[in-house]
Every structure is written in structure tokens, then in C-alpha cells.
Amino acid sequence: MKPDNRAVAQLFDDLGSLLELQGESAFRVNAYHRAAETLRGLGRDLSEIAAAGELRTIPGVGEAIAAKIEEILATGQLPALEREKEKVPATLLDLLKIGGVGPKRAARFWKELGITDLPGLEAAAKEGRLRTMKGMGPGVEAAILSGMAALARRTDRIPIGQAWPLAQALLTRLRESKKVRAAEAAGSLRRRKETIGDLDFLVASSDPEAVMDYFTADPRVAEVIARGPTKISVELAGGVRAQIWVHPPERFGTALQYATGSKDHNVHLREIALKRGLSLSEHALTRTSGKEILCAREEEVYDRLGLPWIAPELREDHGEIEAAQAGRLPDLLELRQMRADLHTHSTWSDGHASIREMAEAARAQGLKVLAVTDHSQSLGVARGLTPQRLREQRKEIQRVQRALGDAILILQGAEVEIRADGQIDYEDEVLAQLDVVIASAHTSLRQPREKITARLVGAARHPGVHFIGHPSGRLIPEREPADIDMEALFAEAARHGVALEIDSHPSRLDLSDAHARRAAEVGCLLAINTDAHSPEEFALREYGVGVARRAWLTPAQVITAWPRARLVAWLQKRKKART
Numbered sequence: 001m002k003p004d005n006r007a008v009a010q011l012f013d014d015l016g017s018l019l020e021l022q023g024e025s026a027f028r029v030n031a032y033h034r035a036a037e038t039l040r041g042l043g044r045d046l047s048e049i050a051a052a053g054e055l056r057t058i059p060g061v062g063e064a065i066a067a068k069i070e071e072i073l074a075t076g077q078l079p080a081l082e083r084e085k086e087k088v089p090a091t092l093l094d095l096l097k098i099g100g101v102g103p104k105r106a107a108r109f110w111k112e113l114g115i116t117d118l119p120g121l122e123a124a125a126k127e128g129r130l131r132t133m134k135g136m137g138p139g140v141e142a143a144i145l146s147g148m149a150a151l152a153r154r155t156d157r158i159p160i161g162q163a164w165p166l167a168q169a170l171l172t173r174l175r176e177s178k179k180v181r182a183a184e185a186a187g188s189l190r191r192r193k194e195t196i197g198d199l200d201f202l203v204a205s206s207d208p209e210a211v212m213d214y215f216t217a218d219p220r221v222a223e224v225i226a227r228g229p230t231k232i233s234v235e236l237a238g239g240v241r242a243q244i245w246v247h248p249p250e251r252f253g254t255a256l257q258y259a260t261g262s263k264d265h266n267v268h269l270r271e272i273a274l275k276r277g278l279s280l281s282e283h284a285l286t287r288t289s290g291k292e293i294l295c296a297r298e299e300e301v302y303d304r305l306g307l308p309w310i311a312p313e314l315r316e317d318h319g320e321i322e323a324a325q326a327g328r329l330p331d332l333l334e335l336r337q338m339r340a341d342l343h344t345h346s347t348w349s350d351g352h353a354s355i356r357e358m359a360e361a362a363r364a365q366g367l368k369v370l371a372v373t374d375h376s377q378s379l380g381v382a383r384g385l386t387p388q389r390l391r392e393q394r395k396e397i398q399r400v401q402r403a404l405g406d407a408i409l410i411l412q413g414a415e416v417e418i419r420a421d422g423q424i425d426y427e428d429e430v431l432a433q434l435d436v437v438i439a440s441a442h443t444s445l446r447q448p449r450e451k452i453t454a455r456l457v458g459a460a461r462h463p464g465v466h467f468i469g470h471p472s473g474r475l476i477p478e479r480e481p482a483d484i485d486m487e488a489l490f491a492e493a494a495r496h497g498v499a500l501e502i503d504s505h506p507s508r509l510d511l512s513d514a515h516a517r518r519a520a521e522v523g524c525l526l527a528i529n530t531d532a533h534s535p536e537e538f539a540l541r542e543y544g545v546g547v548a549r550r551a552w553l554t555p556a557q558v559i560t561a562w563p564r565a566r567l568v569a570w571l572q573k574r575k576k577a578r579t
């Protein structure tokens with residue numbers, strides 16, 4: 001099997017870090033880390049891109065890196081990395097995972113004390129040997145031990161579904177302080193990544209000490225890890241890390257821009273600033289004369305660089321700066337534009353609320369169209385519906401529709417199983433009775449690539465299907481996506497006018513941002529749904545919209561953002577095409 005994009009990216013990251021440990025120039029080191037980051041964000045398989053001879057068209061991939069990617073795809077190995085591993089113990093890379101240990105320190109531990117791995121470092125810190133090194137003392141040893149304990153506790157990255165509500169609660173409390181003029185989420189939270197490494201907050205205040213004291217008094221803060229004049233890092237109960245940056249209100253714009261990142265976006269912006277004779281930092285834009293330009297608002301930072309403001313979700317250096325320069329930023333979808341939810345469940349299958357309760361909740365959320373899409377017969381665990389029960393359900397939907405009037409249109413749909421053999425779980429006559437048909441796979445997701453791809457491609461070709469539900473089948477964090485040739489699926493969906501879902505549930509977010517962007521690029525329509533099993537879950541569409549914005553989607557590309565009449569016409573047209 002060919003290595004996937006993530007595996008290739010990891011090899012470049014490792015190569016960059018090993019070079020960094022040997023004091024290699026930042027220029028070369030960063031080239032590898034940036035390449036890794038770019039590869040992770042691609043919506044297409046590298047083997048595909050390589051086969052099409054298009055590696056060089058990936059931004060940031062030059063001749064040398066393209067050649068290395070080809071070597072990896074051909075052999076599964078990166079010879080340059082193997083050579084570096086002979087010079088540096090590869091276990092030294094583990095040291096870099098500890099907060100406060102960068103490549104320079106790790107290299108010194110290795111060269112001066114012969115430490116090559118985490119257990120070696122732990123022993124040295126406990127025995128007080130680190131303090132024998134120049135510039136280090138007992139404080140460094142304690143910080144390293146606490147960093148190692150946190151590393152052991154940390155369950156990697158936090159799903160946004162957990163991080164976002166926690167962040168909102170912390171922000172609410174911060175905003176209650178009289179010393180706080182403004183408080184915003186920054187970092188990957190503000191960029192709405194699907195998982196969050198640590199929480200970043202930015203506060204505008206002229207009294208940073210008071211704000212930091214106030215924050216550490218929050219009962220959710222377990223431990224202070226580091227405290228400086230403008231920044232404090234803490235560990236929250238449960239092991240999540242958070243940091244707060246405090247800057248005076250007149251510098252809030254530059255600070256928020258910096259703390260929002262991403263790092264790659266910031267690096268690129270700084271290059272643009274330099275070309276204009278300005279240096280950009282978290283504190284200000286500074287002219288070569290030393291004169292500072294203060295920006296209270298983020299818009300001013302971009303404006304000084306000759307750019308329109310760029311939405312945080314786009315700030316990954318995935319082409320947004322070039323698009324801004326060319327005046328071609330997408331007119332991004334917004335939450336308030338969402339009008340329909342076409343994937344929801346009721347007590348007829350595995351949902352927890354009646355159709356009426358679900359419809360009332362959807363109406364209260366401002367939705368104009370709701371499709372009730374319970375599971376189909378073969379999904380026994382979810383109490384899937386037989387054709388007979390579907391007919392009974394239709395009557396109930398009609399009753400609820402009459403009771404609620406026409407503020408919201410209630411459609412009857414079904415989430416129809418794509419069975420392990422590729423068969424669609426209802427006969428064509430049954431499908432023809434439904435207003436909306438979602439085809440999803442819930443079982444046999446570990447089939448070999450060809451088999452599972454054929455299942456999904458077959459569903460996309462089926463004239464009775466409106467869209468494919470949660471296409472990759474992943475669950476964050478516990479289940480990897482199925483091994484699907486997404487490019488083949490997108491091509492087929494685009495050809496047949498079948499839409500693809502962005503399932504908003506934070507444990508799914510499926511399609512992912514990168515895949516949704518690629519799907520739209522090749523002409524697919526997307527449908528953002530909640531997959532709600534209870535009334536509260538309609539609020540989850542905020543996460544789906546976050547994915548869509550990270551995927552550069554406009555309202556025109558998202559059928560659930562279309563006006564009701566247009567959506568209904570589209571649903572009916574597909575239905576007609578199959579009879």
C-alpha cells in the first residue's frame with residue numbers, strides 16, 4: 001500500500017526536526033516543516049497528484065521536495081531521513097514534544113550529557129544533572145518534569161466539540177472582569193480546526209497582571225505552567241492546556257492577528273510586510289525608522305499590508321494570501337445563511353425525540369426545511385424502518401406539518417444503508433416515494449480500498465440518491481476514515497449531480513475541510529447537516545459551517561443554504577430523473 005499524505009508529511013517533519021537538532025539552517029528546516037503542513041492540508045492523494053505529474057503545482061513544493069515525495073511513494077522510505085537517523089538518535093525527537101524543550105536544548109542534552117530519549121531525560125532531571133549545564137538550574141529541571149507529566153497525561157489533540165464549549169465558558173468569565181476590555185478566542189480555536197492542540201485567548205487590557213491573576217483564580221485552572229509579562233500558560237483540570245495573551249487595547253489588532261495564526265499564515269504575512277519596509281510582530285507593525293504603527297483592530301493590520309481582512313478559517317497559507325492579493329477571496333458561507341437540515345433522526349429509528357419535537361426545535365433555530373431521515377431496514381441496531389413503517393411515518397409527518405403550518409417544510413427522507421455488497425437498502429419503488437434519499441455506509445468500513453470505493457461510487461451513480469452521508473465514515477478520535485479513493489468518488493458525484501455531506505457532528509466532521517474543498521473544486525455540491533438525534537443537536541451545525549468555511553465554500557455550493565424553493569426544485573428534479 002502506498003503511504004498516505006499524513007505518513008509522507010510525518011517523514012518530512014522528522015527530517016526537518018533531525019536537521020534542526022544538528023543546527024542546520026532555519027531556512028532548510030522550515031522548508032521541510034512547511035512542506036509537511038501543506039501535504040497534510042491537501043484534499044487529494046499524493047499518489048494521484050504524482051501520477052498526474054502535478055506534484056510541482058502544490059504550493060511550496062519545489063523540485064527537491066517533489067523528488068523526495070516520488071522516492072517515498074516508490075519505496076515507502078525517505079533516504080535523506082534514513083541518513084540523518086544514522087547521525088542522530090531518532091528517539092531524540094520525542095524530547096521535542098515536551099513544552100519548553102526545543103531543538104537547541106534537546107541537542108545540548110544529547111551532546112553535553114549523552115541523553116538520547118525521554119527516560120534518559122527524566123532520570124537526569126530527577127538526579128539534578130541538568131543543572132550542571134551552563135544557563136540551567138533547578139527551575140528548568142522542575143519545568144521539564146512537569147512538562148513530561150503533562151505529556152503522559154495528554155490525550156493528544158482535543159476535538160473541537162469539546163474545546164469550543166469549554167473556551168466559551170472561560171471567555172464568558174473573562175469578559176465579566178472590569179479589567180478586560182475585550183476577550184477573544186485565538187489560535188486554532190478561532191480558525192475552527194477540527195482538533196485543537198491548546199486553547200489560545202487574547203485579552204485587551206491595560207492591566208495584564210490583574211487579568212492574569214483573575215484568570216488563574218478560575219476554578220477550572222489546575223496549574224500555572226509559565227507566566228511572563230504578556231502571556232500566561234496554564235493547565236486546566238482534565239489536562240487541557242490554555243494560554244492567555246494580554247495586550248493593551250490600542251495594540252489588540254496586531255496581537256489578535258498574531259495569536260490567531262496559523263504560524264504559516266503569519267510567516268507569509270511577515271514576508272509581505274518586509275517587502276513594504278515594515279516588520280510585523282505581535283506588538284505592532286514597525287517601520288525601518290523604528291516608528292511603530294499601532295493597530296487596535298485586525299482589519300488595520302491587513303489594510304497596512306494592502307490586503308482585505310481574511311477570515312480566520314482561511315488562515316493556513318493554503319492560497320488565501322494570494323487570493324486576497326488578487327481580490328479573489330471567496331464569499332464565505334455564514335451560519336445565518338443556513339436554511340435546511342436534511343439529515344436528522346427521530347424515535348422512529350435511533351433518535352431520542354418525536355418528529356414534532358424535532359420540527360419545533362428546527363423551526364426555533366430558524367430553519368425553513370427539515371428532512372426526517374431515519375435509518376433503513378437492514379440497520380437493525382438503529383431500529384431501521386421497513387417500507388411498511390415508512391408509510392406509517394409519512395402519515396405522522398403530514399399530521400405534524402398540518403399542526404405547525406408552513407413556517408417550516410417537513411420532508412420525509414431516509415438514511416439508506418449502502419450494504420456491504422454495495423446494494424442500496426430499499427427497492428427503487430420505495431426510494432421513489434421519499435423526498436430525500438441519503439446513502440450512507442455504517443458497516444464493513446474496513447473493506448479494502450477497491451471494494452469500499454466501489455460501494456460509494458455505486459451509490460453516487462444511483463439515480464435515487466440525493467447525497468452521500470458522512471462519506472469517509474471516520475469518528476474523531478477513535479476511528480480512522482475508510483480507505484476510499486475520494487478523487488474517484490468526487491468525480492462520480494460531480495458527474496451525476498449527487499451532493500456530498502458535511503456531517504456537522506463534532507465526532508464526524510465528515511467530509512473534512514480538505515476533502516470538502518477538493519470536492520467543491522471538482523464541481524460537487526455539498527450539504528451541511530447535523531445528523532441530529534435530539535433537539536439540542538441542531539446547534540451543532542455551527543461546526544459543519546466551520547468546516548465549510550475552512551473549505552472555502554460559498555452559499556451557492558451548499559444546498560442546505562439555498563432558498564427553500566430552489567432546494568425543493570433540486571430535490572424534485574433528481575427524483576424525476578430516476579422515474
Ligand code: DGT
Binds near residue numbers: 188
Ligand atoms: P494548536 O494549538 O496546535 O491547535 O495550533 P495553534 O495554531 O493554536 O498554534 P499554537 O497554539 O502553537 O500557537 C498559537 C498561535 O501563535 C499560532 O496560531 C500562531 C502563533 N505562533 C506560534 N508560534 C509561532 C511562530 O513561531 N511564529 C509565528 N509567526 N507565529 C507563531
Ligand code: CA
Binds near residue numbers: 188197199
Ligand atoms: Ca493553540
Ligand code: ZN
Binds near residue numbers: 343345415531
Ligand atoms: Zn444519520
